Amino acid sequence: GAGVSQSPRYKVAKRGQDVALRCDPISGHVSLFWYQQALGQGPEFLTYFQNEAQLDKSGLPSDRFFAERPEGSVSTLKIQRTQQEDSAVYLCASSTGQGPNNEQFFGPGTRLTVL
Amino acid sequence: AQTVTQSQPEMSVQEAETVTLSCTYDTSESDYYLFWYKQPPSRQMILVIRQEAYKQQNATENRFSVNFQKAAKSFSLKISDSQLGDAAMYFCAYRSWGGSRLTFGEGTQLTVNP
Numbered sequence: 001g002a003g004v005s006q007s008p009r010y011k012v013a014k015r016g017q018d019v020a021l022r023c024d025p026i027s028g029h030v031s032l033f034w035y036q037q038a039l040g041q042g043p044e045f046l047t048y049f050q051n052e053a054q055l056d057k058s059g060l061p062s063d064r065f066f067a068e069r070p071e072g073s074v075s076t077l078k079i080q081r082t083q084q085e086d087s088a089v090y091l092c093a094s095s096t097g098q099g100p101n102n103e104q105f106f107g108p109g110t111r112l113t114v115l
Numbered sequence: 116a117q118t119v120t121q122s123q124p125e126m127s128v129q130e131a132e133t134v135t136l137s138c139t140y141d142t143s144e145s146d147y148y149l150f151w152y153k154q155p156p157s158r159q160m161i162l163v164i165r166q167e168a169y170k171q172q173n174a175t176e177n178r179f180s181v182n183f184q185k186a187a188k189s190f191s192l193k194i195s196d197s198q199l200g201d202a203a204m205y206f207c208a209y210r211s212w213g214g215s216r217l218t219f220g221e222g223t224q225l226t227v228n229p
Contacts, residue, residue, distance in 0.1 A: 024158065031215065040222075042222050043217070043220070056215070103162055103165075104121050105163075107159070108159050109159075
């Protein structure tokens with residue numbers, strides 16, 4: 001595809017349910033990022049992959065959040081036992097690789113609403 | 116840790132006029148990158164302009180330019196000849212020289228009036 005795609009675009013979950021959010025980066029992009037954007041706020045970093053290696057997960061807010069990228073391409077962000085405070089837009093971004101001039105290209109995001 | 120602050124939650128401009136969005140940041144690093152991103156209602160974050168901290172010359176991209184004041188840790192975005200399509204949320208962001216993650220400000224909602 002031409003850009004970063006994310007699915008689903010919208011997800012409604014009942015409190016306590018598990019959810020899985022998918023990100024398809026631009027083909028050939030080595031780096032992949034997840035950000036969380038609460039309503040009316042700027043995105044906040046969650047985690048970063050280089051190929052299949054998760055190099056930084058310091059932004060994950062709790063152990064209920066888990067991300068993987070097993071083959072170095074598609075990534076899944078999983079949230080277990082969702083809480084109302086997890087309601088946000090989850091943005092995925094990819095870039096050609098770590099370095100000063102690598103632009104991050106963003107997907108359209110998944111809007112998660114926890115009831 | 117680095118922080119980015121945008122003190123203008125909302126701004127408005129008349130079509131064809133010029134508007135300036137403000138951004139300040141805090142860092143102890145000497146080398147870094149600063150960015151302005153545009154986020155329309157579709158939520159797709161789009162890079163508008165980038166500035167390398169080691170460059171004294173202000174970056175320019177067509178109607179968009181920045182005023183980078185390193186000592187003051189200020190990074191404002193000027194949009195000239197504003198167009199209706201410029202209406203969006205604008206985010207200022209910081210990235211360390213050797214880092215990967217972006218640190219964003221709270222955003223400024225720009226309205227362009229016809």
